[in-house]
Amino acid sequence: MTQKQSIEQVNQKTLCHPVAYIGIGLHCGRKVSMVVRPAKANAGISFLRKDLPVDEGLIAARWYNVVDTEMSTAIGNEYGHTIDTVEHIMAALRGCGVDNALVEVDGPEVPIMDGSAEPFVAMIERVGLQEQSAPRNAIWIQRPIEVRDGDKYAILTPADTPRISVEIDFDNSVVGSQTLSVELVDEAFCRQVARARTFGFVNQVAALKQRGLIKGGSLHNAILVDGDRIVNESGLRYRDEFVRHKVLDCLGDLALAGVPILGHYHACKPGHELNSRLMHTLFEMRESWSYITMSAFNALKGQNERCDKQSRQNMNETPRMQASR
């Protein structure tokens, strides 16, 4: 087990050892092997397609490389090569506090595993993380940044601790309307969100398969909803597993910013497309945020907390002093 991971960690981290996974690509339906390797400080997260010529397979896991957001998030490089369904491994890496890693995959898609981020998290926790000497940078939100699409929206606002709040509303009695707000500190992601699986509806399966999507989809890697019942015999892992999975997806998409975001992400009916637009807007609105090292942010936060404590004490003392007169 790795030690407690915190977003407030001041230095960058990478894995102590490589970890390997074998699974099926949700959309391509092919067996895929993936190895997540430690990487140097300031390298960030990159994917490397091992099935392509050596110098053409590298794809940086960054918002500006997003090439497709239908059903999942795909990123690509200047050679036209892509890697699909990056959001769950990205969420696992960010949620566990991994800043630098090279994700090698021998196919066009990250394996879906059980449809959640739990298998990724379990292996990362098993090998543990090592602290690197470079400071961890973050994006510090100072003014609201928002994108809207009809009744859907995603907003980043200033906050002392990073938080993700998501609201979903499906016209289906099993999923219905669910909300969840998670403060991304310590092990919150690993304990509250990582096990939530992706989901789909029976009445959409045929159309998606016809379009060449979800070829690898099964009850082993998704919750399947048929009208008012869950098809999976084992049922749900959480009563509100659907919104928990949305939080997971959103964290994975936000991880494409390249560094943690110090702010409150709040979204209604979010999707990969909306999150991609939010990333573009974020990097267009450079006056609304700044880069800050975690040590500088922690020092500022400590100062604010001391000021708050002092002002609370002063407020408490005033009436006492008046009463004693």
Ligand SMILES: [Zn+2]
């Ligand atoms: Zn997902």
